[in-house]
Amino acid sequence: MLNYSIRQLGQALRHREFSASELTEALLQRIEQFNPALNAFISITPEQAREQASTADARLAANTGGPLTGIPLAHKDLFCTAGVRTTCGSRMLADFIAPYDAAIAERCQADGMVLLGKTNMDEFAMGSSNENSFFGAVRNPWDRQCVPGGSSGGSAAAVAARLVPVATGTDTGGSIRQPAAFTGVTGLKPTYGRVSRWGMVAFASSLDQGGMLARSAEDCALVLQAIAGFDARDSTSAQHAVPDYSATLDDDLHGLTIGLPKEYFSTGLDSDIEQRIQEAIDEYRKLGADFREISLPSSALAIPAYYVVAPAEASSNLARYDGVRYGYRCEHPRDLLDMYTRSRGEGFGTEVKRRIMIGTYALSAGYFDAYYLKAQQIRRLIREDFQNAFQEVDVILGPTTPTTAFALDTQTDDPVTMYLNDIYTVAVNLAGLPALSHPVGFVAQRPVGLQLIGNYFNEGRLLNSAHRYQQVTDWHQHLPPGCADSVHQ
């Protein structure tokens, strides 16, 4: 059962091989067994899960369920969930209980999914290692001395360790794809606007996009179907029809042209990772895809532009945490100013403060043109690079990360090195494009991820390509060491 896909779980539920309640109990037991070592969850919600599972069982018994009814999931702890705390990995929101559900949570629940808990993350989704969480670092199931990537590290670790078949994530600069790569799971960052941001705690609003981490492209397709679509409550939500993602999963790859950006295969890329990517390219070629070298000349500017735009927007978004309306408030403030400064000083961690300071500086009167405006101009160049490339190719392929998962505590003192983990992922967010990471093998027992980038709203082609690859390979089926024992049915 551990390796059952969501489709297989759904079939088993509908054929009464086991009930949603039994499935929920089995996974809650696994979470209890593995979470103390992995720290993938901030909150576990057994009572709510049992209730939702019995509702799902009733729907299944009445044959009114859909493909996701009774399927367990976890939400990254920045999706608001009514009645269950939403911490965003921060002391600032450690006791915050939202009065409403995020759009993503609402849709998953409406389809009968069963929420097992909220996953650990870098504070306010800022980070690439999940070491910035107020609730402690998450461990990588493949090697517990290593980070799982971030900021959706808890979701990635939970899916990799088979604690849950799918978990939501958000990707502002790589936070779905990079942890997916580090933990050997499949992660999809949809087109900006494809999935509602309503009820998702904001980091950098023009870049943030919700998506999911699961074990296969097929599973991502089923969940995307549930969460994609227009939502009037999110002013940037796209009014674009949602296709049937499962219907095109098996499409032939003959006629597909894949671009290989020369900038993504240059210095800085670990040679063993490059080798795994080359092997995956060979598989795609056997499946019928054609390859062409392309150039994305502004690639080198993506990290500097991102680290102006993201902190600028963060500094503005995080101004709301002032100790007055909600969130952490310091003890015994002397006066109003003391309350503001100490609440923020005590409530936010180091990386969040660094970003607020960088962002405030970049937006200040004397520097706005030099930094923020310049970064927005670069952003346009990056978007144009991709649009030029998509004149020639259907999909762009490259590595997701320059290295595999690194050891805990090795990059925390060096923010710039940490920022470079996202060298292949941030440009996609600056352009608003969809992208997916899927596992393509191992280097020294650590998973390697391959990234596919699509044109706007072309998630279907990405899922189709990755699915065809996963039909002829089994990298996505490998279990991390020590995760195979325990509950089997």
Ligand code: GLN
């Ligand atoms: N690692 C990047 C950052 O720290 C991206 C984070 C994200 O996508 N949320 O900003």
